[in-house]
Amino acid sequence: MLELTTEQVAALAEIDAKRFVEGVRADLCKDDPKLVDDTTFSSRLWRAFKAAREVGIERDENLVAFLRVEAYAPSFYEQPAIRAWLTRPGRSADQRFHDYLRVVRWHIEHPKFQGGLNNGGSGSAGNRGGSASTWSGLGARWRGFIGRGSGGGSG
Template sequence: MLELTTEQVAALTEIDAKRFVEGVRADLCRDDPKLAGDVRLSSRLWQAFKAARALGIELDENLVGFLRIEAYAPGFYEQPAIGAWLTRSGRPADERFHDYLRVVRWKIEHPEFQGGLNNGGSGSSGDRGGSSSPWADLGARWRRFVGRGSGRGNG
């Protein structure tokens, strides 16, 4: 039977994690081709993945959500309020992040409860002549929600 050292197991685990992050990056770029032009996307996603793990986020679906948010809002997890919420005692980080993601999605889908609509939009999710990806639309609304308009760029 093959026996691996602790260092070898750690190296294999890191390779597997990098493949996971690269798969998410590929999906993001397929869904929103504008992200393919972000030369820092891979490194940002890797840093976000490590931060998510350090926060205690373990479930794949939450890791994917965490990385998707990072793609559109670089460093979102560095905001003190988000860090405080995710590390608050009483519930696992995976549950807290899932709750956070649900609240963010609800706020994005219901801008009328945040002081009106941006740019005179109707708030509907119909075709706006932009990207056909629901994640790209979510990303644009996320950037507006966190105060990062489209003129800022990725980085």
């Protein structure tokens, strides 16, 4: 029987992980061709993948969603509140990330509640069209939700 060293097993696991991330990258670029022009995209996705694994995200669907969010909100996972939520004891990181996505999606689907009911706004979401409207719209709303909208900051 073939016996592999710990280093060989780790190298094979990394090759598999990189293949996974590359597949997600290819799908994202197919869905939103603007992402092809981002020269940092592959390295950002790899860092996000490693961060997701570090906090304990294991389920493929959550890893894909984590990378999709990274595509439109670079380094979102470095936000202290997000990291604290994902690493909080009591539930798995997969469960917590799934819950977090549900909250974000709810905010995106219900923009009138973004600032509360007394913000005086109409709650209009504006034009939601576009070839990759679901995820690019998520990206724009996500950046606003986590405080990284256009208009300042370092993000």
